[in-house]
Amino acid sequence: MDTEAIISVENLTGGYPGIILFENVSFSVYKGERFVILGGSGCGKSTLLKIMTGLVKPMAGKIRIKDGEIEAGTRASKVPLLQYTGVMFQNGALFGSMSLIENVKLPLKEHTCLDRNAMDMIALMKLKLVGLEKFADYMPDRISGGMKKRAAIARAIALDPEILFLDEPSAGLDPVTSAQIDRLVLDLSQTLDITFIVVTHELSSIHMIGQRAIMLDSAEKGIIARGAPEELKRLRENKKVFAFFNRLTDEAE
Amino acid sequence: MHGTAAIWEHAVTRIRSVKKDGVVFDMTDVHAFDSAGAALVLTLEKSIPEPGTIDFVHFDEKHEQTLNLFRKNYADPEHFLLAPEKDDIPTYTGKKTVSFFKEVFHAVAFTGELSRAVFKSILHPRLFRWRESLHVFDKAGINALFIVGLISFIVGLVMAFQAAIPMRMFGAEIYVADLIGLAMTRELGPLMTAIVLAGRSGSAFAAETGTMKINEEIDAMYTIGIDPVFFIVVPRVFAAALATPLLTVFADFIGIAGGGMVLFSMDHPVSVYTAQILNRVTGMDMIGGLIKSVVFGILIAATGCFRGLQTESGPGGVGVATTKSVVSSIVIIAVADALFSILYYILEI
Numbered sequence: 357m358d359t360e361a362i363i364s365v366e367n368l369t370g371g372y373p374g375i376i377l378f379e380n381v382s383f384s385v386y387k388g389e390r391f392v393i394l395g396g397s398g399c400g401k402s403t404l405l406k407i408m409t410g411l412v413k414p415m416a417g418k419i420r421i422k423d424g425e426i427e428a429g430t431r432a433s434k435v436p437l438l439q440y441t442g443v444m445f446q447n448g449a450l451f452g453s454m455s456l457i458e459n460v461k462l463p464l465k466e467h468t469c470l471d472r473n474a475m476d477m478i479a480l481m482k483l484k485l486v487g488l489e490k491f492a493d494y495m496p497d498r499i500s501g502g503m504k505k506r507a508a509i510a511r512a513i514a515l516d517p518e519i520l521f522l523d524e525p526s527a528g529l530d531p532v533t534s535a536q537i538d539r540l541v542l543d544l545s546q547t548l549d550i551t552f553i554v555v556t557h558e559l560s561s562i563h564m565i566g567q568r569a570i571m572l573d574s575a576e577k578g579i580i581a582r583g584a585p586e587e588l589k590r591l592r593e594n595k596k597v598f599a600f601f602n603r604l605t606d607e608a609e
Numbered sequence: 610m611h612g613t614a615a616i617w618e619h620a621v622t623r624i625r626s627v628k629k630d631g632v633v634f635d636m637t638d639v640h641a642f643d644s645a646g647a648a649l650v651l652t653l654e655k656s657i658p659e660p661g662t663i664d665f666v667h668f669d670e671k672h673e674q675t676l677n678l679f680r681k682n683y684a685d686p687e688h689f690l691l692a693p694e695k696d697d698i699p700t701y702t703g704k705k706t707v708s709f710f711k712e713v714f715h716a717v718a719f720t721g722e723l724s725r726a727v728f729k730s731i732l733h734p735r736l737f738r739w740r741e742s743l744h745v746f747d748k749a750g751i752n753a754l755f756i757v758g759l760i761s762f763i764v765g766l767v768m769a770f771q772a773a774i775p776m777r778m779f780g781a782e783i784y785v786a787d788l789i790g791l792a793m794t795r796e797l798g799p800l801m802t803a804i805v806l807a808g809r810s811g812s813a814f815a816a817e818t819g820t821m822k823i824n825e826e827i828d829a830m831y832t833i834g835i836d837p838v839f840f841i842v843v844p845r846v847f848a849a850a851l852a853t854p855l856l857t858v859f860a861d862f863i864g865i866a867g868g869g870m871v872l873f874s875m876d877h878p879v880s881v882y883t884a885q886i887l888n889r890v891t892g893m894d895m896i897g898g899l900i901k902s903v904v905f906g907i908l909i910a911a912t913g914c915f916r917g918l919q920t921e922s923g924p925g926g927v928g929v930a931t932t933k934s935v936v937s938s939i940v941i942i943a944v945a946d947a948l949f950s951i952l953y954y955i956l957e958i
Contacts, residue, residue: 445829449826449828511833515833
């Protein structure tokens with residue numbers, strides 16, 4: 357992990373018309389680290405991720421990725437962002453009318469001038485990296501939820517991004533599949549030096565992949581704890597954080 | 610054996626009229642006690658006039674546990690289930706007006722985005738998704754042949770029957786052929802085809818696009834730098850613009866054939882019917898109808914996709930988008946048809 361901040365979030369306020377989910381949120385993500393955004397349901401984790409990827413406009417505040425400021429809605433601001441980021445959505449969001457390999461090839465077709473053979477080769481390599489090379493010609497509706505998420509990771513890394521945003525990568529999966537995805541994240545992080553920003557509330561995933569984390573809370577409308585997951589687990593002073601990490605009910609109330 | 614519902618009203622009415630200090634319920638004959646039973650007990654406790662109290666005797670231990678669980682989780686409906694706030698007339702009118710102008714703004718913005726994407730397709734035909742467009746053409750066009758043919762045949766048939774009766778009185782039965790030929794090529798062929806496509810294909814476009822929206826596929830496109838309008842809408846608009854005039858030609862012929870059936874049954878030979886139509890219907894009538902149908906096709910596909918992209922959330926949102934797509938398409942087709950009628954009148958087509 358580098359000490360250079362690759363993402364800086366400054367005084368960010370986010371939500372939807374009439375609803376503020378979080379206010380004045382500030383944090384930095386360093387190059388090469390696996391950064392986890394965690395919190396209970398409805399605290400704004402996914403919204404924060406959508407703001408960071410330029411899909412939703414923040415109500416206030418700034419986000420800088422590398423040296424560029426991210427602003428939702430403007431086409432010009434998204435072009436540089438796309439050059440070094442990839443996003444995996446909660447349900448994979450694979451394009452249903454395309455096979456897995458076509459899904460992975462799509463960013464290559466859109467942003468490179470590679471010939472067809474080269475694109476096929478790269479797409480297959482990315483699929484093999486996530487263990488899906490045998491399913492390259494399958495349509496998304498023929499594969500399981502875990503495979504969809506892995507295929508979505510393959511598509512997200514098609515352009516070799518420096519930063520990968522993952523929204524709930526292991527949610528709704530059985531423990532073994534969930535662990536496979538976490539293992540994949542670790543492998544990609546270690547071999548390709550990708551910076552990961554992972555939104556999750558799965559404790560096992562947080563401990564396995566997280567190096568540093570922030571915890572959002574819907575009542576506080578902001579960050580209530582930050583640090584390494586192991587430190588947060590022992591943070592008895594903050595009842596909500598302690599309850600979250602130790603699966604307790606009374607302390608959270 | 611009585612259920613809770615059967616005794617609820619009677620029990621609550623009786624307890625409200627209690628004048629004594631306390632009431633004792635004998636629970637000996639209570640064989641089953643669930644959340645409804647607990648709700649009744651809690652209601653009775655709240656309904657008894659002060660300072661009255663309720664006691665229960667011979668309460669089964671299990672039943673008492675059930676009651677305690679629901680007592681602990683009691684939430685007063687009057688406190689939590691607030692009546693929905695109703696807007697007064699000015700507020701309601703204001704909200705609807707703002708919503709209308711927002712809709713107009715979005716429609717104008719979408720038209721701009723679509724125009725830009727179409728222009729991009731013309732400039733870069735290599736980037737255009739020909740295969741997707743062909744697939745849509747097959748689904749929206751070729752697969753619609755039967756329903757378009759059936760509707761057109763029935764329209765031609767009914768129109769001929771309705772016209773033949775009064776025209777027979779003047780011995781002008783054969784002029785039904787003129788009516789059918791002109792009506793089908795200029796008006797009913799394009800219009801009926803468009804209405805069938807709005808219900809069949811426009812709604813499918815809205816549902817497909819809406820499902821993609823709620824499955825975050827549209828967001829995924831943005832994150833990999835793909836313009837959803839170029840990627841999804843343009844192939845559909847192109848396919849519909851191509852399929853609608855072809856279906857219209859088919860509808861014209863089938864409608865004319867439907868009308869012909871009526872005249873044949875009235876002993877008018879095929880050759881006379883055909884000659885009458887060929888004498889009356891000009892190439893300009895056909896072309897006028899086909900130009901309309903191209904525009905209708907574009908409007909149907911664009912409206913369907915626009916409504917799909919507006920989908921808010923969940924499967925319910927897709928249903929709303931689909932309904933809105935059909936309604937908007939039919940209204941837009943009717944308005945466009947009226948504008949064409951005025952234009953053709955001015956141009957003397």
